[in-house]
Amino acid sequence: MAEHKHTNRLQHETSPYLLQHAHNPVNWYPWGEEALMKARTENKPILLSIGYSACHWCHVMERESFEDEEIARLMNEHFVNIKVDREERPDLDQVYMNAVQLMTGHGGWPMTMFLTPELVPFYGGTYFPPADRHNLPGFPRILQAVAEAYKEDLEGVAQTTASILTELRRMNLTRESESALSVSALDLAARNIARSYDPCFGGFGSAPKFPAAATLEFLLRTYHRTNNAELLEMVTHTCRRMAEGGMYDQIGGGFHRYSTDARWLVPHFEKMLYDNALLSRLYLHVYQATGEAFFRRVTEETLDYVAREMTDASGGFYSTQDADSEGVEGKFFVWSAAEIVELLGREDSALVCAYYGVTEEGNFEGENILHVARPAEIVAREQGVTIEKLLAAVERGRKILFAAREQRVKPGRDEKILTAWNGLMLTSFAEAATVLERADYREMAERSAEFILGSLRPDGALLHVYKDGQTKQQGFLDDYACVAQGLLALYEATGALLWLEAAHALGEEMSAEFWDEAEGGFFYTARHGEQLIVRQKDFFDNATPSGNSVAADVLLRLAVLLDKPDYQRKAITIFRLVHEPLMRYPSAFGYLLGALDFHLSTPKEIALIGDPQTTATRALAREVWRPFLPNKVVAQAIEGDEQAAALVPLLRDRPALGGRPTAYVCTNYTCQQPVTKPQELAAQLDATKGQSAGN
Numbered sequence: 001m002a003e004h005k006h007t008n009r010l011q012h013e014t015s016p017y018l019l020q021h022a023h024n025p026v027n028w029y030p031w032g033e034e035a036l037m038k039a040r041t042e043n044k045p046i047l048l049s050i051g052y053s054a055c056h057w058c059h060v061m062e063r064e065s066f067e068d069e070e071i072a073r074l075m076n077e078h079f080v081n082i083k084v085d086r087e088e089r090p091d092l093d094q095v096y097m098n099a100v101q102l103m104t105g106h107g108g109w110p111m112t113m114f115l116t117p118e119l120v121p122f123y124g125g126t127y128f129p130p131a132d133r134h135n136l137p138g139f140p141r142i143l144q145a146v147a148e149a150y151k152e153d154l155e156g157v158a159q160t161t162a163s164i165l166t167e168l169r170r171m172n173l174t175r176e177s178e179s180a181l182s183v184s185a186l187d188l189a190a191r192n193i194a195r196s197y198d199p200c201f202g203g204f205g206s207a208p209k210f211p212a213a214a215t216l217e218f219l220l221r222t223y224h225r226t227n228n229a230e231l232l233e234m235v236t237h238t239c240r241r242m243a244e245g246g247m248y249d250q251i252g253g254g255f256h257r258y259s260t261d262a263r264w265l266v267p268h269f270e271k272m273l274y275d276n277a278l279l280s281r282l283y284l285h286v287y288q289a290t291g292e293a294f295f296r297r298v299t300e301e302t303l304d305y306v307a308r309e310m311t312d313a314s315g316g317f318y319s320t321q322d323a324d325s326e327g328v329e330g331k332f333f334v335w336s337a338a339e340i341v342e343l344l345g346r347e348d349s350a351l352v353c354a355y356y357g358v359t360e361e362g363n364f365e366g367e368n369i370l371h372v373a374r375p376a377e378i379v380a381r382e383q384g385v386t387i388e389k390l391l392a393a394v395e396r397g398r399k400i401l402f403a404a405r406e407q408r409v410k411p412g413r414d415e416k417i418l419t420a421w422n423g424l425m426l427t428s429f430a431e432a433a434t435v436l437e438r439a440d441y442r443e444m445a446e447r448s449a450e451f452i453l454g455s456l457r458p459d460g461a462l463l464h465v466y467k468d469g470q471t472k473q474q475g476f477l478d479d480y481a482c483v484a485q486g487l488l489a490l491y492e493a494t495g496a497l498l499w500l501e502a503a504h505a506l507g508e509e510m511s512a513e514f515w516d517e518a519e520g521g522f523f524y525t526a527r528h529g530e531q532l533i534v535r536q537k538d539f540f541d542n543a544t545p546s547g548n549s550v551a552a553d554v555l556l557r558l559a560v561l562l563d564k565p566d567y568q569r570k571a572i573t574i575f576r577l578v579h580e581p582l583m584r585y586p587s588a589f590g591y592l593l594g595a596l597d598f599h600l601s602t603p604k605e606i607a608l609i610g611d612p613q614t615t616a617t618r619a620l621a622r623e624v625w626r627p628f629l630p631n632k633v634v635a636q637a638i639e640g641d642e643q644a645a646a647l648v649p650l651l652r653d654r655p656a657l658g659g660r661p662t663a664y665v666c667t668n669y670t671c672q673q674p675v676t677k678p679q680e681l682a683a684q685l686d687a688t689k690g691q692s693a694g695n
Helices: 033-042 056-066 069-078 090-104 139-152 154-170 183-194 213-226 229-244 273-290 293-309 337-355 376-383 387-405 419-435 439-455 477-494 497-514 547-562 565-577 579-584 590-600 615-625 642-647 678-687
Strands: 028-030 046-051 080-085 111-115 121-125 463-467 470-474 604-609 632-637 662-667
Touching: 028 033, 033 046, 033 080, 046 056, 046 090, 056 069, 056 139, 069 139, 090 111, 090 121, 090 154, 111 139, 121 139, 121 154, 139 154, 183 213, 183 229, 183 579, 183 590, 213 229, 213 273, 213 590, 229 273, 229 293, 273 293, 273 419, 293 419, 293 439, 337 376, 337 387, 376 387, 419 439, 419 463, 419 477, 419 615, 439 477, 439 497, 477 497, 477 547, 477 632, 497 547, 497 565, 497 642, 547 565, 547 590, 547 632, 565 579, 565 590, 579 590, 604 615, 615 632, 615 662, 615 678, 632 642, 662 678
Parallel strands: 028 080, 046 080, 604 632
Antiparallel strands: 046 111, 111 121, 463 470, 604 662
């Protein structure tokens, strides 16, 4: 390794992103009392730089500016320089990203913010080049101008900070809507979302295209409620096109971040844990709704990828896999035609190349991103083989290509374990374990839950990040909400009461630490956490669902299971607070719309009485999990389990008929006839399909 002339205070951090900057000539500090005190005592402005390890332009700015001795000299002379990993400190990222958007009209990473010693921003932007170009001022010019303004124009700086602070505070003001929460609002939201649907390639809008998992989930739920086949077509067509495109890793499974084009062909190659959590769950639900093996295969390949590549020995899940390897974007994932011929031989390679759209000239910088270019029937016919022969060659080829690819230099991996993302992944493994009857997935989910409760909740309070045996940072709202949801999913999958008790405890703590008693809604940061310049609430479902959306969903479910009307009231308050923006921009609230759909339905309460290990109980459970029934809660117990009955009203006074495993299907704690035969249970569940408060 090359000798480093410099080291700074980031060398003691655990975040891979911060460690990447530990040898810059910039005198970087991590966010903390030492840096903040220095700014106050020396009356120096703070240069705050926020990014994350899988961010391409963050690496570019580091190479061009932060490794440049002259630029570093300017930074060190005029500023206290603080580097933040946005995945470790999403609270800081949220506050200052809102500020940069107010100042410039756009946001993104790397984020470059200039703050007063009181931490209020007075100038900022995103990427700055090392010299003037593309209508962007060079970073050295920015540094000098900002330093000068701070010294010479204190009045101007004070005016800017005052107005920014006012605007940031105003962003938090939401008022409860007077409008009734109705099913017609869900129908209107679905119609508005459908307007931007791309009937050719699936998805919404044009390039770049993001995998809108929460929006697709909402459309699938609306199909379930209304039987509108057009909505099902939108969801299945989009899911099929995404999984056949280059955005899906055809050889190793799992989804890349997004597609740079409208056809899902050329991805941004990094793989994020949260995308694979949300998408594996979406594909699982599409499989439940359609019964099509294709969607099951994609679900399993994605979960198997996470189990293989993104799982720590401790049971936690890693955050991201980089787009680059050996300094080249996508290098690990792409192929030349010659390579495939050499590995598979002439006959098989002809079939595999035809199936995956591989050509001599390639489709990405002279190489090939594998994608399912056309339906297998057409390829087989053109190649003069049966479809069985084609698919057998593809299956053989995939295994050989995977083994060959494993010999390549792998993309870097950010091995931070983030609590909220782990909660999302836990939910997906827990649900898939029951729907697909995969004991290995159940084991993954149980290990994940044990890790979270053991390592990320060491002294009661939930923490946000774990790396190299160290945990830090008080948990944020989405950490609490996503983990509570994952634990609840695991309880429903296994009937083990400890998971429900843990979910309930997190629900209580979340309400105590984050709920705004005055205005309603959950703050992003805890009452006892670090106090920033504003305490924000986040309602938008972006690449990950907002803490308020997941909290609404999990509180509604816990309210039904545990009979907690206060939980339901909190969720309804959240819906009322965002009712107006929800109607105007439904695609920004996909996850919350799903929770609202749950609230407006009459959720099915299903009690299974019997030993979950026996074949007869499992046969009943299979009928519960086989169909797509998004608006249900499931409680399980062995007959006479007093502890379970004490916690879950639904399990009280529920005998096992004739000593046989028995299922009770209820709404509002009023139950239909108990049944012991799977086909009787299936009939009861099917009879109520699509029912909701508005139908």
